Amino acid sequence: MNSEILALAMDEVDDIYLEDTRAALGYGVGRKRSAKTIRRAFLLAAVISLLLAAAGCAAAWFGLSARLTPIEVSSYGETAKRFSLDNYAGTATAEAGREWTEYFNEYEASHTFTNEISDSSLAEPELSYSMIYGAFDRAMLDRLEGISEKYGVKLHIRIYPAPDYETGLAALGIGDFIRGEADRGFKYIFEDGSFTVESYMHIGDTDELFSLMRCKKDSLNNGFMVFRGNEVYDEWEYVTETGQKVNIAVNEWSEHTRTLPIFILYDAGDYLVTVITHCPNTENIRAEGQKIAERFDFAALTGGELNTELLDAKTVELAQSHPVKPKIGLMTVSEFFETDEYKASAAFQRSYNDYLDTMNQGGNKAPGMYDQYYYDSFPAADEKINEIFDRVIEQYPYLRVATETQSVIMMLPVDADAMTSPFSYKGAANPTYMYESISMDALFRMLGTQPFIAEGNYTAVANNTGAFLLAGADFQLSYIPKGTFFPTVRFALDENGETWAYTTSCGEQVSIAKGGDYSYPVCNFNYALYETDIAYVFIQFEPNLGAGEIENILDGIDFTKLNELKPWGAEREITPRYIQYKPLTIMKENWYCKDEYLMPQAEKEYVFYTHEALCGDDTKGITWSVEGNDNVTLTDNGNGSCTLVYHGSERAAIKLTASRGADNFNTVIICEGR
Amino acid sequence: MQDEKIVDLYWQRSDDAIRETARKFGSYCHTIAYNILCDSSDADECVNDTYLKAWNSMPTNRPARLAPYLGRITRNLALNTAFSQSRKKRGGENLTLALDELNECVPNGVDLEKSAEMSELRAAIRRFVSGLPEEERSIFLARYWYFESEKEISQRMGFSRSKVASRLSRTRTKLKEYLTEEGLI
Numbered sequence: 125m126n127s128e129i130l131a132l133a134m135d136e137v138d139d140i141y142l143e144d145t146r147a148a149l150g151y152g153v154g155r156k157r158s159a160k161t162i163r164r165a166f167l168l169a170a171v172i173s174l175l176l177a178a179a180g181c182a183a184a185w186f187g188l189s190a191r192l193t194p195i196e197v198s199s200y201g202e203t204a205k206r207f208s209l210d211n212y213a214g215t216a217t218a219e220a221g222r223e224w225t226e227y228f229n230e231y232e233a234s235h236t237f238t239n240e241i242s243d244s245s246l247a248e249p250e251l252s253y254s255m256i257y258g259a260f261d262r263a264m265l266d267r268l269e270g271i272s273e274k275y276g277v278k279l280h281i282r283i284y285p286a287p288d289y290e291t292g293l294a295a296l297g298i299g300d301f302i303r304g305e306a307d308r309g310f311k312y313i314f315e316d317g318s319f320t321v322e323s324y325m326h327i328g329d330t331d332e333l334f335s336l337m338r339c340k341k342d343s344l345n346n347g348f349m350v351f352r353g354n355e356v357y358d359e360w361e362y363v364t365e366t367g368q369k370v371n372i373a374v375n376e377w378s379e380h381t382r383t384l385p386i387f388i389l390y391d392a393g394d395y396l397v398t399v400i401t402h403c404p405n406t407e408n409i410r411a412e413g414q415k416i417a418e419r420f421d422f423a424a425l426t427g428g429e430l431n432t433e434l435l436d437a438k439t440v441e442l443a444q445s446h447p448v449k450p451k452i453g454l455m456t457v458s459e460f461f462e463t464d465e466y467k468a469s470a471a472f473q474r475s476y477n478d479y480l481d482t483m484n485q486g487g488n489k490a491p492g493m494y495d496q497y498y499y500d501s502f503p504a505a506d507e508k509i510n511e512i513f514d515r516v517i518e519q520y521p522y523l524r525v526a527t528e529t530q531s532v533i534m535m536l537p538v539d540a541d542a543m544t545s546p547f548s549y550k551g552a553a554n555p556t557y558m559y560e561s562i563s564m565d566a567l568f569r570m571l572g573t574q575p576f577i578a579e580g581n582y583t584a585v586a587n588n589t590g591a592f593l594l595a596g597a598d599f600q601l602s603y604i605p606k607g608t609f610f611p612t613v614r615f616a617l618d619e620n621g622e623t624w625a626y627t628t629s630c631g632e633q634v635s636i637a638k639g640g641d642y643s644y645p646v647c648n649f650n651y652a653l654y655e656t657d658i659a660y661v662f663i664q665f666e667p668n669l670g671a672g673e674i675e676n677i678l679d680g681i682d683f684t685k686l687n688e689l690k691p692w693g694a695e696r697e698i699t700p701r702y703i704q705y706k707p708l709t710i711m712k713e714n715w716y717c718k719d720e721y722l723m724p725q726a727e728k729e730y731v732f733y734t735h736e737a738l739c740g741d742d743t744k745g746i747t748w749s750v751e752g753n754d755n756v757t758l759t760d761n762g763n764g765s766c767t768l769v770y771h772g773s774e775r776a777a778i779k780l781t782a783s784r785g786a787d788n789f790n791t792v793i794i795c796e797g798r
Numbered sequence: 799m800q801d802e803k804i805v806d807l808y809w810q811r812s813d814d815a816i817r818e819t820a821r822k823f824g825s826y827c828h829t830i831a832y833n834i835l836c837d838s839s840d841a842d843e844c845v846n847d848t849y850l851k852a853w854n855s856m857p858t859n860r861p862a863r864l865a866p867y868l869g870r871i872t873r874n875l876a877l878n879t880a881f882s883q884s885r886k887k888r889g890g891e892n893l894t895l896a897l898d899e900l901n902e903c904v905p906n907g908v909d910l911e912k913s914a915e916m917s918e919l920r921a922a923i924r925r926f927v928s929g930l931p932e933e934e935r936s937i938f939l940a941r942y943w944y945f946e947s948e949k950e951i952s953q954r955m956g957f958s959r960s961k962v963a964s965r966l967s968r969t970r971t972k973l974k975e976y977l978t979e980e981g982l983i
Contacts, residue, residue, distance in 0.1 A: 127897035139866040777853040794813035
């Protein structure tokens, strides 16, 4: 058929046009004005690479070259140089940055961090080092502290997330340093007066994203860039109208990225200032660069003394404007639905489901049919989910959010043979994860609680706001400190169900709300609420559980232990567990390998299950097949599972498929050779 | 992770190669496959097949940019799957509509399979696309390379739907004239 031939003949269209179209369609590249968000990520390096993914350098002029230190990182190539934000090349700070960057990249490339730091217990300042510098384990922390000592440079110990612009300026003791039309706001402020702004500025006819970093010269800043190309910058010195001497460097036009990156560098005494943005016009570039430089009052960026009390007071002020109400009488589930903690969580989960619907347009689920819930940490792998998160938080700015980059997630088959489904979510780019198994003692230690529930198979998520989730087979318990955003609450579809009070076996009274009958797609959960002076304990039960079954589960929870919990942090001891999980190779939802999820080893048997086999559903007619490599023995166990053995000598990718009639599911597995 | 690091992972035969590919390009490939197959499960399979092909082709290939490289694999796999299905069984009307539109580029009675070598046709279309104005090119590729619907293109690119339709119609006419000039039809 002619049209089919034409469609196939488009195979050789140039890459750059496919990329352009991809960007125009908004497939995960570029950034639209309407999608602006202020992300709460801690690794600043990512911010800079976002702006300057295409920047290279061979500038041999004072401005840029004075910030470049050669580095040895094999994957960056022989000519790689580190552009430091904090001090000039040759200084102790830049040397410390070089050593840390080299170490970090090599170490990260050779370690997966899977469970390697499970038992580490961090206290300040190492807790902050871990977050700010991405030091994931003991060895990295030791090296970081060693570098700090060796070069005599300070490490950041405190990061204040995104205060409003006026508060930030007042706390820093400096004046407004942005001129003209722009979104004004801080991204982070550090304890020594270093800070980052990432926002939009109206330049010409467009809104350009810009980053401004002010970094103290004697503190190691984790933000940096690696230059490794041979592109040329036009670079010159410029004195602004108010008399500040800056260096401006404009990269050559990149046809590929269609951007014209521009640097403005300023020495502010104790600090170095770096502005990175894009020049919107390709003509009269020097004049355009100077116009952009005039949009900043560099004199205002000099000096100032950080008043941390102002930053702390702002948090307190926000909290006081929405004071936490102590427990008064028995709070009902309906009353809980009126709290901002619930509304924020429900708003997030609803938007998340709407997003899944959008992703599913034209698919096999009708709109509104999703009942997936997001449990993972923030920032999420999916930018859209982060946007939803930011949008909700903008509506509830007084709610505290977790500042850890990783939630703690684990799976607890105390019985090693028990199969429990790990958390997963659709719509994000992550494959399903394998979570850690730990003991009940370790679980309660991690949550910072006394044992309050009997041994069993649970999945848990905990944030450093003190919020946690404990999910069992039929219920999901969320401990939500008042004033905290913890988006694990399943939104209610029937918020006016029958309710009653129940005194559990521990003597504490809870409020129960019975959901309506299960009527697909309306899935009415049952709820229970227990309130303490500082937190809500919200429990959701599977639909169709009877009143007796709900009360039975509640009798198994010692609410007095939850009532005794102190606020997170100073009074409540925790055992932080920073775990960067190694995801499965590619493990589709509903696929489980009983023995291990990690790379199958040659000559070892691995049993794979279909969801039907695990759930005891009908497995008749399920057949298995494998493609991609001949060195595989595949045995159909006849019960919805198969046993796979790889015999090859080299690492290989194989595709495992289970079929039943026209339906089939498949996964790609990387097998380790002999 | 940058593309070349992911390519390095393939060359090192690291199992992280596919993990990183899925993380960075999984949804992109899925979108391409889904636009063609209109079935989420089939699209998933197509994406997995893409990973398999990527694994088997690197080495020896070392693509400079992974998105178009993987996108091509996905698109070809998805098109071959769709073309192997009967017209009736094909997932959605989006592909069928797009193919019907492409048919307008070839005069009635001409059989491309006989009139042109595939390699010549590929080269001609490559030249044709390169010569299009930027906006027109993006709309054309969005429709016939990525197989987005007119409605989706108008929403994503910020054009009116009538503008998208008229641009596409004009480009199809140009393509027909170009293929005629090149002696391919």
